Amino acid sequence: EVQLVESGGGLVQPGGSLRLSCAASGFPFSEHYMDWVRQAPGKGLEWVGRTRNKATSYTTEYAASVRGRFTISRDDSKNSLYLLMNSLKIEDTAVYYCARAGSSGWSLDYWGQGTLVTVSS
Amino acid sequence: QSVLTQPASVSGSPGQSITISCTGTSSDVGGYKYVSWYQQNPGKAPKLMIYDVSNRPSGVSNRFSGSKSGNTASLTISGLQAEDEADYYCSSYTSSSTWVFGGGTKLTVL
Numbered sequence: 235e236v237q238l239v240e241s242g243g244g245l246v247q248p249g250g251s252l253r254l255s256c257a258a259s260g261f262p263f264s265e266h267y268m269d270w271v272r273q274a275p276g277k278g279l280e281w282v283g284r285t286r287n288k289a290t291s292y293t294t295e296y297a298a299s300v301r302g303r304f305t306i307s308r309d310d311s312k313n314s315l316y317l318l319m320n321s322l323k324i325e326d327t328a329v330y331y332c333a334r335a336g337s338s339g340w341s342l343d344y345w346g347q348g349t350l351v352t353v354s355s
Numbered sequence: 356q357s358v359l360t361q362p363a364s365v366s367g368s369p370g371q372s373i374t375i376s377c378t379g380t381s382s383d384v385g386g387y388k389y390v391s392w393y394q395q396n397p398g399k400a401p402k403l404m405i406y407d408v409s410n411r412p413s414g415v416s417n418r419f420s421g422s423k424s425g426n427t428a429s430l431t432i433s434g435l436q437a438e439d440e441a442d443y444y445c446s447s448y449t450s451s452s453t454w455v456f457g458g459g460t461k462l463t464v465l
Contacts, residue, residue: 269454271401271456278358278444278456278457278458278459279393279395279401279444279446279456279459280456281446281453281454281455281456284454295452295453296453297453298453331400331401333401336403336406336412338406338407340389340391340406340407340448341389341391341403341406341407341446342391342393342401342403342446343403343406343412344403345400345401345402346400347399347400348400
């Protein structure tokens with residue numbers, strides 16, 4: 235069974251940093267691209283970014299709203315995905331989901347339950 | 356970051372069919388066959404319902420179908436059931452090598 239479990243959320247002050255983790259199991263993690271998607275309270279989904287796999291040199295893509303502040307990484311030996319968030323803004327407050335890209339890479343076929351990040355003073 | 360345009364809400368009675376539209380541009384929906392649809396129930400993670408415009412993942416009811424014409428993609432749910440009540444989001448790959456979601460549509464089953 236595919237499982238994605240996020241952790242690391244919490245309360246952080248504006249300008250601060252936070253690192254989220256996503257533990258994956260039940261599938262060959264190293265073969266899949268992995269994404270982060272967020273959802274502000276009461277709002278819609280917003281794509282955050284993607285890390286590709288070793289075969290594609292672990293290249294990354296980011297939404298314009300987080301580019302330069304957020305960094306996605308992965309450790310295939312630990313079946314884990316990470317999101318390092320720096321220079322956090324109040325508008326970064328959201329539930330952050332990790333999601334697995336399907337075999338074709340063009341959709342997200344499994345999602346974690348999310349972890350809440352609150353940016354507030 | 357552009358947001359694909361979806362109606363804020365749609366409704367239908369059990370047994371009816373409804374269609375949710377998702378309008379983008381030639382740089383996203385119109386330019387690629389990589390449109391997906393997700394269902395989200397309150398407090399839950401999204402669930403993939405349609406990928407690559409019109410394909411259903413294993414386990415998704417064949418009452419759900421997808422299509423695309425020009426810059427607009429559509430999700431149709433036939434034989435509406437109470438359990439279909441949820442929020443639905445479209446998503447598309449873009450010419451910037453990123454992904455964009457629609458604003459979401461709340462489906463109410465009357």
